[in-house]
Amino acid sequence: MRMNSYYLKRTVRAVLTVWIVITITFGMIRLLPGGPLEQLRGKLLRQGVSPSRVNAMIESYQNVQPNQSILEQYYEYMTALLTGDLGQSFLQKEPVTAIIGDALPWTVFVMVMSTLLIFVIAIGWGALMAYWEGSTFDLVSSSASILFAAVPFYVLGIVLIIVFGYQLELLPTGHRLSPTVEPGLSLLFVLDAIDHAILPITSMVLTGAGLQVLAMRGNAIQVLGSDFVRVARLRGLSDRRISVRYVARNAILPMYTGFLTLIGFNLGGSIILEEVFSYPGIGYYMFQALEARDYPLMMGIFLIITVALVMAVYIADLTYGLIDPRVKSGDSREAY
Amino acid sequence: MSISSDVLNEPQDRDAIIRMDDVSVTYDSGDSYVLDDVSLAIERNEIIGIVGESGSGKSMLASSLLDAVPDPGQLSGSVEYRPVQDQNVEVLALEDSELRALRWEEISMVFQGAMSSFNPTMKIKEHFIETLEAHNAPVETGLNRAHELLEDLYLKPGRVLGSYPHELSGGMQQRALIALSLVLEPDVLVMDEPTAALDLLMQQSILLLLRELREKYDLTMVFITHDLPLVASLADRLAVMYAFELVELGPASEVINTPTHPYTRALLNATPNLNAPLSEMRPVKGKSPAPINVPSGCSYHPRCPLDTEECRTNHPPADPVTPEHTAACFHWEEARTEISLNYAETGTNDGDWR
Ligand code: SF4
Numbered sequence: 308m309r310m311n312s313y314y315l316k317r318t319v320r321a322v323l324t325v326w327i328v329i330t331i332t333f334g335m336i337r338l339l340p341g342g343p344l345e346q347l348r349g350k351l352l353r354q355g356v357s358p359s360r361v362n363a364m365i366e367s368y369q370n371v372q373p374n375q376s377i378l379e380q381y382y383e384y385m386t387a388l389l390t391g392d393l394g395q396s397f398l399q400k401e402p403v404t405a406i407i408g409d410a411l412p413w414t415v416f417v418m419v420m421s422t423l424l425i426f427v428i429a430i431g432w433g434a435l436m437a438y439w440e441g442s443t444f445d446l447v448s449s450s451a452s453i454l455f456a457a458v459p460f461y462v463l464g465i466v467l468i469i470v471f472g473y474q475l476e477l478l479p480t481g482h483r484l485s486p487t488v489e490p491g492l493s494l495l496f497v498l499d500a501i502d503h504a505i506l507p508i509t510s511m512v513l514t515g516a517g518l519q520v521l522a523m524r525g526n527a528i529q530v531l532g533s534d535f536v537r538v539a540r541l542r543g544l545s546d547r548r549i550s551v552r553y554v555a556r557n558a559i560l561p562m563y564t565g566f567l568t569l570i571g572f573n574l575g576g577s578i579i580l581e582e583v584f585s586y587p588g589i590g591y592y593m594f595q596a597l598e599a600r601d602y603p604l605m606m607g608i609f610l611i612i613t614v615a616l617v618m619a620v621y622i623a624d625l626t627y628g629l630i631d632p633r634v635k636s637g638d639s640r641e642a643y
Numbered sequence: 644m645s646i647s648s649d650v651l652n653e654p655q656d657r658d659a660i661i662r663m664d665d666v667s668v669t670y671d672s673g674d675s676y677v678l679d680d681v682s683l684a685i686e687r688n689e690i691i692g693i694v695g696e697s698g699s700g701k702s703m704l705a706s707s708l709l710d711a712v713p714d715p716g717q718l719s720g721s722v723e724y725r726p727v728q729d730q731n732v733e734v735l736a737l738e739d740s741e742l743r744a745l746r747w748e749e750i751s752m753v754f755q756g757a758m759s760s761f762n763p764t765m766k767i768k769e770h771f772i773e774t775l776e777a778h779n780a781p782v783e784t785g786l787n788r789a790h791e792l793l794e795d796l797y798l799k800p801g802r803v804l805g806s807y808p809h810e811l812s813g814g815m816q817q818r819a820l821i822a823l824s825l826v827l828e829p830d831v832l833v834m835d836e837p838t839a840a841l842d843l844l845m846q847q848s849i850l851l852l853l854r855e856l857r858e859k860y861d862l863t864m865v866f867i868t869h870d871l872p873l874v875a876s877l878a879d880r881l882a883v884m885y886a887f888e889l890v891e892l893g894p895a896s897e898v899i900n901t902p903t904h905p906y907t908r909a910l911l912n913a914t915p916n917l918n919a920p921l922s923e924m925r926p927v928k929g930k931s932p933a934p935i936n937v938p939s940g941c942s943y944h945p946r947c948p949l950d951t952e953e954c955r956t957n958h959p960p961a962d963p964v965t966p967e968h969t970a971a972c973f974h975w976e977e978a979r980t981e982i983s984l985n986y987a988e989t990g991t992n993d994g995d996w997r
Contacts, residue, residue: 534759541711541752542823543743543777552773556764632807633763 314625321621328613332606333384346600347397393610394603398595403607406592411611413483414581414588417504418573421511426566428516430559433523434550437558440528449521456517460576464510464583471506479503481585507584511573519562526558533557560631564623571619574612658728659684660831660863661708661750666720668703668712675934677716678703679887685831690857690864692878692895694871694910696931700887701867705835708865709746710734724749726830748778751829753820755836760820761808767819768804771826778827785826792822795859796852814845818852825860833865838873850877871914875899880967883907886932886942892961893968901979903970905947908982923985941972949974949981 351361375383387394393403436445455463472480479502484490488499530536531554539549577590585591589608596604628634661684668678678700685691695701706712708722722734726749737745746752754760761770768786775785790800796818803811803819811819817837824832834853838846854877857864868874874881874895881898883891883906891904902908909927929946932938941959944950953973961969972978 534754535762537713538754538760539762541709541746542774543747544773545777548773548777552765553762557762560764631764632766633809 317621317624321617324617325614329385329388329610330381332609333381388610393607396596396601396604398599398601398604403603406604407589407607407611410587410589410592413586414574414577414590416500417507417580417586417588418511418577419570420504421508421515422566422570422573424508424512425516425519425569426562428512429519429523429562430555432516433520433525434527434555434558436520436524437527437531437554440524440531445524449524452517452520454517455513456515456521458514460510460514461579461583463514464507464580467506467510468584478506480506483586483588503586507580507586510583511576511580515569515573519565522562522565523558526561527554530554530557563630564627567619567623568616571616574615658687660687660725661685662721662723662725663704663707664721664723666704666707666718666722668700668707669717669719670715670934673717676887676937677934678707679937680720681887681889683882683889683892685863685865686880688857688861688863689879690853690866690877692874692881693865693867693884694869694874694881695884696869698931698933699884701869701884702835703887704884705752705833705865705867708734708831708833709750709752710737710742711746711752724831744778747774747824747829748827749829750831750833751824751827752833752835753824753837755839758808758813758816758840761816763808766805766807767811767823770823771804774823774826780827788828789822789826792825793819795856796822798822814841814849817841817845817849821849821853821856825856825862828860830861831863831865833867835867836869837866839868839870846873853877871899871910883910886937887934888942888971889961890943890972891968891970893964893970897965897968902984903964903968903975903978904943904972905949905975905978905982906943907970908978908984909946912982912985925985949977 348361348365351364352358356364391404393407395401396403396406399406432448436448439445468480471478479485481503483500483503484496485499485503488496490496536549536553539553544553574589577588578593579590580586581588581591582594589611592604593608593612595601596608663681663683663685666678666681667676669676681700681704683704693701693704703712703716707718710718710722712718718735720735724732724734724745726732732745734742734745761767771786771789772782775782786804789804793800793803798815798818803815808816817840821832821837838849841849850873853864853866856862866874866878871881878895880893881891881895882889883898883904885904885906891898891902891907893903898907899911902911906927909925913924913926915924927946932942932945938945938955940956941947941950941954944954947954951974957973959971959973961971962973962975963969964975
């Protein structure tokens, strides 16, 4: 009973968050005086486009009929969204959904890979540091972690491009594929895609792993010093079992929620990352849209990123109880 | 309760199951002692209570019985384990694999805070199974024994085994931990403040259960606590620790009714009991020493009302008060008259203090 009401609450909250974001984007475009559509209308009228044509264009951009009441517009907007219609991009003359559909998999690929690598490195390295707490290895690693965590990923990205792209000419400086390679199920495509993703992923991983390494180190040290590990040793359990079932499991658990939410946050970080690497994912298009005041595209990507973040938190909330027996109803461990 | 007289009436050379000789634990490459030259024979099938304030070295004594002193402590001396009367195992000389076999199979240990002794992400049953497997013991029979032990401890075996640690109350976890410590049929059970986190009622009921377990499984128990009245009703013998040393050792009733060492007398006067009004309670004056700053001679002399020049320079040896009762004090005879107790001193084994 409690459990059900918990899941229900989480679901309602997730849906509510998305709904509020949608409503705010709707309001921002339409209700603000001198808002984007007003500007566009003015611009088109000044260019001598006939008013009826202007209305038709705006309508197609945002599924809006200007002569309707706000409520009717809102209704139309929402139903359009629910059927997957995000309007038409000013810039690309294409439906926003088509642009996102093309770009999103690439961004997800880069960000999920980055986040996965961050956590694999954090768990392995942090655990080793904890086992050898106080050693030179631990000391050097801690300092390096803090140093890398202090570097913004876009700065490291630029450095990587200069070194590996321009000076050593080892890796491509941008784009998601070489011009000659066509997407498909070929080895060439896969290798080329990885080749182009290495530098963006590296800059995310190197700058993002530091804090997680330190977090894992702290967790593992705490678990290593716990009574249950001492008792497990006295009970004669093998070192292997103690490191896997006792130390690793209990040290990784608290990082699970952070892992999922980091994927969500990194999607937001793609805006700058993909601009630096000219990597046409959703972040890259978001940047273009911002520059060109391409509001439909901007709002579409904004919505996608928001929904991804909300989903990440939602999934973290729902699944934490499955992996940590202490949290059956999740009351003490909410992601946000 | 009366002392099980068979233990007391045995001849001098009693049947010791563990014999500690000059056992010391030092840190900082020998600069600070947390256990100082302790010699103690633990007798087969007795319950011995080791009493001391926190920081008196009593937990170190417990850990050294299993050669499990926390790093980087240095353990020296000799701990002899005698599984049968004339077989000797020097615990401190064992190889890692032999030590693994000794711990839990022969000598088992329950720490304070059962709550933190179980892996929070594993069910209780898994703890039993992995322990049995680690010692190559048959899991089936082991689990049957676990069921029996849990029942002996008035727990529902099915429910407890199927639970995660956090789903059990503190008292239930404590009892499950005792069952886990006995699943490999050890001869000796060492308990370090096993009931400290529990309420008074639960403490008492666990002590009762321990007595039953001792009878049923022929256990030798070492019960370590700061709580003198608690262990007084359980133990056959009491050992009092002060500043990392044993200062008094004897049959429980003698130590309670005719305490001999000035520290023991002060400790008893600081302890609530039925025969003394609360206003008579006096805390032990002064502070017990830190490991780096143990006073020379008798380590109790800065706090002792009877200290003399001899106390400040010489270390008092354990002096027999009666054949079974020793006190490490030069002036224990004076102590009995000079330091009055706030309850009636009876001099018999049957005082109503308890
Ligand atoms: S030896 Fe001296 S100082 Fe130590 S307890 Fe006895 S009387 Fe006190």
